[in-house]
Amino acid sequence: MFKKSVFLFALAMLMSGCYHAQVTTGLEASSEVYQKKWATGFIAGLVPPDIVDATEHCSNGVAKVETRHSFLNMVAQAITFSLYSPMEITVTCASGMGAVEGDNEPIELAKSSSKEIQQKTYSEAVSVASQTKKPVYIEFK
Known part of the structure; x- marks a missing residue:
């Protein structure tokens, strides 16, 4: 046992x-x-x-x-x-939200946006990030 x-x-x-x-x-x-x-x-x-x-x-x-x-x-x-x-x-x-030099401008998205607009915004962010090889930030307003 x-x-x-x-x-x-x-x-x-x-x-x-x-x-x-x-x-x-x-x-x-x-x-x-x-x-x-x-x-x-x-x-x-x-x-x-x-x-x-x-x-x-x-x-x-x-x-x-x-x-x-x-x-x-x-x-x-x-x-x-x-x-x-x-x-x-x-x-x-x-330590801070300051963007690194050369980063893309943030894309604004209203919190009350429809699902279609949200999806288009995400697709745009992915497209810009893949083209520039730099991060893209989405700001929810």
Whole structure:
């Protein structure tokens, strides 16, 4: 019985990994960081945590967003058989929204625009970005 328990524990440790994803925006990072260590998700991540509204925490925009499962997050998930799936979310704020020299002008889009106008605006942004090989920002007004 003891050998079986050790085997199952070892198997669980080998199959578990530290999940980590990082998204960068290209903006220069500041020292301002918002962190949520226990963002609640359910059913092995099928029901994700609530969206973190970065505008509440970062006045100059976001430079980097990281999500990961810490060891304690994975322990909580294992104990609940993945019904409760917490993760850690870290948002690093940008030092400023100033455009890099030579960047494209932002494209304005009204928040109340129809789906067709939104789609045309996104298509235009993709087209300009692919032609100039530089980022295109969409400002929601």
